[in-house]
Amino acid sequence: MNIQENISLKNHNTFGIDVKARFFVEITGLVQLQKVLELKAYPKKFIISGGSNMLLTKDIDALVVHIKLKGISIVEENENFVEVKAMAGENWHELVMWSLDQGFGGLENLSLIPGNVGTAPIQNIGAYGVELKDVFVSCAAMEVKTGELEGFDNEACEFGYRESIFKNKAKGKYIITSVVLKLTKKDHVLHTGYGSIENELKDKGIVHPTIRDISDAVIAIRRSKLPDPTEIGNSGSFFKNPVISRKAFDKFIKKNPNAPFYEVDDDQFKIPAGWLVEQCGFKGKRFGEAGVHEKQALVLVNYGGATGKEILDLSKKIQEDVQKTFKIKIQPEVNIIK
Numbered sequence: 001m002n003i004q005e006n007i008s009l010k011n012h013n014t015f016g017i018d019v020k021a022r023f024f025v026e027i028t029g030l031v032q033l034q035k036v037l038e039l040k041a042y043p044k045k046f047i048i049s050g051g052s053n054m055l056l057t058k059d060i061d062a063l064v065v066h067i068k069l070k071g072i073s074i075v076e077e078n079e080n081f082v083e084v085k086a087m088a089g090e091n092w093h094e095l096v097m098w099s100l101d102q103g104f105g106g107l108e109n110l111s112l113i114p115g116n117v118g119t120a121p122i123q124n125i126g127a128y129g130v131e132l133k134d135v136f137v138s139c140a141a142m143e144v145k146t147g148e149l150e151g152f153d154n155e156a157c158e159f160g161y162r163e164s165i166f167k168n169k170a171k172g173k174y175i176i177t178s179v180v181l182k183l184t185k186k187d188h189v190l191h192t193g194y195g196s197i198e199n200e201l202k203d204k205g206i207v208h209p210t211i212r213d214i215s216d217a218v219i220a221i222r223r224s225k226l227p228d229p230t231e232i233g234n235s236g237s238f239f240k241n242p243v244i245s246r247k248a249f250d251k252f253i254k255k256n257p258n259a260p261f262y263e264v265d266d267d268q269f270k271i272p273a274g275w276l277v278e279q280c281g282f283k284g285k286r287f288g289e290a291g292v293h294e295k296q297a298l299v300l301v302n303y304g305g306a307t308g309k310e311i312l313d314l315s316k317k318i319q320e321d322v323q324k325t326f327k328i329k330i331q332p333e334v335n336i337i338k
Contacts, residue, residue: 001025001032003042003063012066013051014114016233017308021046021064028068028089030177034147036065045144047175049088052115053123053235054335057308067118069177072098080187083137085180088118092125100212105188106135106181108215109197112222114229114236118176121152122166123333124159128218129191133159135181141166141174149177162240162333190214196221225296233302234293238315239273239330252326273322273330274298280321290314312336 007024010016023042027033037045044062048054069087072095076083082104086095092115096107109130121139125132138153158165166174188211192198200217201209209217227234244252249269253259262270277283277297284294289306291314293299300311315332322330 001035007064009048009051009056009060009064012048012064013054013056014229014233014235015055015302015306015308015311016229016304017056017302017306017311019056019308020059022059022061023063024066025063026066026068028070030069030142030149033065033067033069033142033175033177036063037142037144037147039063049118050091050114050116052229053119053333054337055235055308055311055332056337057312058338060337065175067116067175067177069118075180077185080185081182082185083180083182085178086117087178088116088176090117091115092117092120096215099183100215103211104183104185105190105211106130106183108211109191109218111215111218117179121157121159121164121176121179123162124157124164126162127222128194128197131159133157135183137180137182139176139179141176143174144172150174161243167335226299227293227295227301233304233306234299235334237273237298238300238332238334239277239298239318240333241270241273242276242328242330243268243270244328245269248327252328256326271328272298276322276326276328276330277318280318280325282318282321287314292318308337312338 004024007021008018009021010018025036027036042063046060046062046064048064049067067088069089071087072090073085074082075085093112095117096111099107109128113125113127120132133154136154138151140149140151142149190209197217200220206213226236243264246267260272260275264270274297282292283297285292288310289303290310291301291303293301300315319330322328
């Protein structure tokens with residue numbers, strides 16, 4: 001076990017924020033993880049994986065534990081379905097590509113989402129009409145206090161819109177070590193309802209899309225809208241799309257008749273946060289080394305030398321302006337480490 005001191009986390013978070021870990025260790029096995037959790041010499045521990053959904057605003061005065069558990073395997077299958085187990089340190093997009101190579105359906109709409117498998121349940125990642133919970137069977141998680149592994153099925157995870165038990169009452173109590181997903185082997189259910197996917201398929205002349213076609217369309221759309229974290233620091237969508245009541249929606253749409261929206265149910269409506277931010281004039285604006293991406297107002301970016309606090313301050317200003325202009329609260333999707 002190699003515990004290092006004063007290590008920069010710049011290459012361990014997709015925002016590229018240059019903060020330091022007081023101590024740092026990489027974990028490649030479950031026994032190793034248990035031993036690290038038992039170390040009394042390092043009472044404070046901070047877990048990171050792909051670093052794709054966090055904003056670091058200060059140095060981490062703790063033992064930073066970098067989860068690098070690897071492996072993908074089939075744990076159960078029949079002629080219609082397959083259950084795939086992926087370890088927490090696997091790259092999410094690489095898992096999606098692996099599933100497509102096997103002809104397995106269910107993850108294609110979730111292509112090119114940054115981050116690793118272990119953080120996917122925490123956020124209940126989702127895109128283009130599909131969420132992780134739609135294919136999720138269970139996950140194994142190690143309790144930080146005891147080092148014991150526990151299983152969480154779909155219901156136990158208490159999934160919501162970009163929410164789970166791991167973001168709420170179990171926050172900081174567990175480290176997800178593996179995830180099991182149920183995918184289709186045939187009769188794939190294709191989700192093409194989002195207009196951008198339909199338009200992309202139409203532009204390519206595809207009438208009867210395959211799961212690979214859906215994935216290719218999603219990748220093309222995301223690349224046209226979202227910056228590559230290896231080129232400019234970002235964490236994808238910074239804000240959640242707000243969901244408002246019918247009463248609030250009626251007032252909102254009366255004042256903004258051309259605003260886009262999605263009906264969640266009879267009494268709830270989802271308003272695209274990116275549209276709200278853009279209407280407030282932030283799209284493409286730069287504030288020193290922090291800014292809002294020129295193609296997608298939902299994405300805050302680090303142009304190279306921004307601190308986490310500068311990005312956080314910008315996010316707060318955006319929240320205040322959206323609240324003042326539309327009387328709608330937008331909340332961060334990103335986990336902010338203060």
